[in-house]
Amino acid sequence: MAGMRWDSMRVSPEGESTTPDDALFAQPPVVRTFDSPQFAGMTFYEVHAKSILNRVPAVSRVPFEWTINPYRGCSHACRYCFARNTHTYLDLGAGLDFDTKVVVKINAPDLLRRELARASWQGQPVAMGTNVDCYQRAEGRYRLMPGIIRALTKHANPFSILTKGSLILRDLELLVAAARVTDVSTAVSVGFVDQPLWRQVEPGTPNPLKRLEVCRTLNNAGVRCGVLMAPILPGLTDSPVQLAATVEAIAAAGATYVTPIVLHLRPGAREWFMSWLSATHPELMPRYRQMYAKSSYAPKTYQDDVCAQVRELAKAAGIGKPRTTDRTPAHNSGHRKLTPQAAVEPQQLSLLA
Numbered sequence: 001m002a003g004m005r006w007d008s009m010r011v012s013p014e015g016e017s018t019t020p021d022d023a024l025f026a027q028p029p030v031v032r033t034f035d036s037p038q039f040a041g042m043t044f045y046e047v048h049a050k051s052i053l054n055r056v057p058a059v060s061r062v063p064f065e066w067t068i069n070p071y072r073g074c075s076h077a078c079r080y081c082f083a084r085n086t087h088t089y090l091d092l093g094a095g096l097d098f099d100t101k102v103v104v105k106i107n108a109p110d111l112l113r114r115e116l117a118r119a120s121w122q123g124q125p126v127a128m129g130t131n132v133d134c135y136q137r138a139e140g141r142y143r144l145m146p147g148i149i150r151a152l153t154k155h156a157n158p159f160s161i162l163t164k165g166s167l168i169l170r171d172l173e174l175l176v177a178a179a180r181v182t183d184v185s186t187a188v189s190v191g192f193v194d195q196p197l198w199r200q201v202e203p204g205t206p207n208p209l210k211r212l213e214v215c216r217t218l219n220n221a222g223v224r225c226g227v228l229m230a231p232i233l234p235g236l237t238d239s240p241v242q243l244a245a246t247v248e249a250i251a252a253a254g255a256t257y258v259t260p261i262v263l264h265l266r267p268g269a270r271e272w273f274m275s276w277l278s279a280t281h282p283e284l285m286p287r288y289r290q291m292y293a294k295s296s297y298a299p300k301t302y303q304d305d306v307c308a309q310v311r312e313l314a315k316a317a318g319i320g321k322p323r324t325t326d327r328t329p330a331h332n333s334g335h336r337k338l339t340p341q342a343a344v345e346p347q348q349l350s351l352l353a
Contacts, residue, residue: 049105064127070144072103074132077204085268094268109147125158135165149174158183186225192237212253230261251317260310
């Protein structure tokens with residue numbers, strides 16, 4: 001633990017930060033490892049967060065203003081995860097450290113209850129899973145999400161959840177109860193259904209077909225769920241045949257919408273992904289160097305072309321049309337609805353790890 005940046009960001013007994021910046025954590029972390037197969041090689045840093053409702057900077061191009069992130073780091077280990085560089089803020093690495101050293105905000109539910117009760121809180125929509133997955137494997141042990149969902153439900157506070165995990169179904173009854181009193185939106189992230197590639201690129205995630213089963217189950221229960229078709233990987237998952245196969249699987253799952261998002265490579269993620277690509281698909285390196293030479297995003301003309309193909313495929317497959325089995329509960333929460341992710345330009349959405 002010595003030398004980690006958060007060790008100098010504690011809160012003094014008087015409640016004043018010991019640094020000019022706001023403290024990330026209110027108490028020093030407790031380090032734990034668990035000798036069990038599902039957590040082999042993992043280290044968990046249990047911390048008490050100073051705050052849990054995070055305001056998104058105004059310059060961010062995302063369709064939400066507030067987020068909750070009970071974890072930092074992610075065992076999904078997706079090669080391309082845009083959030084990797086956030087681990088360097090804690091003097092941890094953006095590569096293997098991000099995959100195996102997870103910060104757990106163990107006071108998240110209690111802290112959220114207090115923050116939602118403040119007179120200054122106006123019940124704005126809250127997004128979860130936009131940085132790292134709130135239903136990654138650690139959630140199976142720490143069980144932070146049930147308390148978070150109950151707190152939001154008590155205050156009829158609208159929220160959305162984006163996940164690559166199947167563990168969200170553990171909380172299905174809580175989500176159904178929340179949807180009765182407020183606006184609840186969920187989405188699963190499935191960029192492709194290629195099985196060998198999934199094992200290489202997203203080694204810690206459930207099978208993409210399992211994620212689509214999650215989508216079907218949520219919708220059948222009356223909890224609205226769509227699919228972020230993300231990321232679409234140039235040269236790996238963007239052929240007409242591959243796009244059609246993925247959209248067909250999404251349609252079969254009964255998704256309420258599909259939003260295509262082409263791979264973007266921010267610092268930290270860029271280096272980690274390119275290292276993997278160089279070792280496994282060296283023939284694609286010149287193309288990637290050219291496409292991402294000037295920006296973290298692929299050229300707009302490429303994005304527009306791929307997204308147009310997906311939209312046409314989705315239209316032909318009937319994605320988004322009302323189904324006779326739709327059971328979305330009516331409610332009168334008094335809150336504005338969350339911005340539908342399908343209506344947002346693809347490059348404006350953050351991509352889940």
